[in-house]
Amino acid sequence: MLKLHQLNIGYNNSAPVVSSIDAELSDGCFCCLLGRNGTGKSTLLRTIAGLQPPLAGTIERPESIGIVLTLVPNLLNTRVREMVAYGRLAHTGIWGRLNDEDFAIADEAIRMVGIQDIAHRLLSTLSDGEKQKTMIARSIAQQSPLLLLDEPSAFLDYPSRREMMRLLKGLAHVHRKTILLSTHDVELATQSADILWIINDNTMYKKTPQDFRPEEL
Numbered sequence: 001m002l003k004l005h006q007l008n009i010g011y012n013n014s015a016p017v018v019s020s021i022d023a024e025l026s027d028g029c030f031c032c033l034l035g036r037n038g039t040g041k042s043t044l045l046r047t048i049a050g051l052q053p054p055l056a057g058t059i060e061r062p063e064s065i066g067i068v069l070t071l072v073p074n075l076l077n078t079r080v081r082e083m084v085a086y087g088r089l090a091h092t093g094i095w096g097r098l099n100d101e102d103f104a105i106a107d108e109a110i111r112m113v114g115i116q117d118i119a120h121r122l123l124s125t126l127s128d129g130e131k132q133k134t135m136i137a138r139s140i141a142q143q144s145p146l147l148l149l150d151e152p153s154a155f156l157d158y159p160s161r162r163e164m165m166r167l168l169k170g171l172a173h174v175h176r177k178t179i180l181l182s183t184h185d186v187e188l189a190t191q192s193a194d195i196l197w198i199i200n201d202n203t204m205y206k207k208t209p210q211d212f213r214p215e216e217l
Contacts, residue, residue, distance in 0.1 A: 001027055002048065002146055002178050007057035009040060009047045016055050017043050021204045023197065025180060027145065030172035032189035033182040035199035036217060041182040042070070044199070045148050048180070064090060066139035066147040068132070070154065080126070080134050081119045084110055087141035109141040112167060128155035136164070140171065147171070149181035153188075161185060165192040186214055 007021040017040035025031050035041050046052050048059060049067050066087070075083070087109070088102035110119050115133050123131060132155050139147055149168070153161040165188050172179045172194075180197075183189050189196060190209040198205045198216055205216070 001025070001060070001062070002180070003058075003060035004048070005058045005060075007047070007059065008055040009043050010055050011043075011052075012055075016202070018199055018202055018204055021057065023204065023206055025178045025195070027178055028172055028176040029178055030169045030192065030194045031178075031180045031197055032193040032195075033180060033197045033199070034184075034186060034189060034217060035182075039199040040202075041199060042150050044204070045069075045150050045180070045182060049148055062145045064142070064144040064146075066142045066144040068135045068139050068147075068149040068152050070150045075123055078123050079119070080115065080121055080123065080130075081106060081110065083123060083134055084119075084137045084141050087138040087143075090142060105143070106137075106141045109137040112140060113137040114163070129157075129160065132156065133160075133164075145177055147177055147179045147181075149179070151182055151184070153183065153185065161188060165189075168192075186217070 003024040004021045008016040008019045010017040033041050047054050048061060049065055085098050085103055085106035088098055088105060089096055092098060110116055113133050113136055115137060118130055132152060136152055153164050156164060168179050169192050171177050190212055193209055196207045196209060196212050198207055200217060
């Protein structure tokens with residue numbers, strides 16, 4: 001569950017990027033966040049994730065959140081399977097040691113995203129699209145009830161984007177996760193999402209895919 005009440009987002013000493021956001025997402029909801037470049041999509045996701053403070057208002061969210069941002073870390077000497085398994089660190093206690101169960105969960109996340117063939121490779125050798133899939137698998141392995149993704153399909157071709165949306169929608173509906181992702185792919189968003197959040201003119205609107213019109217962006 002995610003609840004936003006009278007939320008203003010932006011940066012200190014400047015006017016809010018988006019003001020007076022009142023919205024909520026229930027367990028099992030798959031929501032796509034739409035808006036032109038610079039309207040505040042990434043700022044909203046970062047604020048919900050706790051990476052930057054809100055200017056006003058409140059956020060109710062689970063303690064554990066999975067996050068996939070546009071920038072992908074390029075850790076030296078780290079392989080894909082290891083990076084995905086790092087999603088389990090929040091479950092390892094004070095010692096931070098991964099066990100066989102953690103790696104089994106990581107392997108299942110790798111299978112779900114379809115990157116078994118690159119699981120052994122170093123992150124530094126991957127394409128941007130392969131890195132993005134790795135980070136999505138990592139967030140799935142974390143098993144958090146809320147998943148936030150900033151342009152997760154930005155570097156993927158159309159068939160891969162479509163498959164990724166299908167995967168995320170399935171995670172929401174089957175595993176009762178709340179999933180919020182930003183995207184510029186209006187067609188796939190309207191085909192896949194349960195609800196749309198649309199940012200335009202410093203305001204966030206809520207629409208069903210059936211009621212949305214492209215000119216609202």
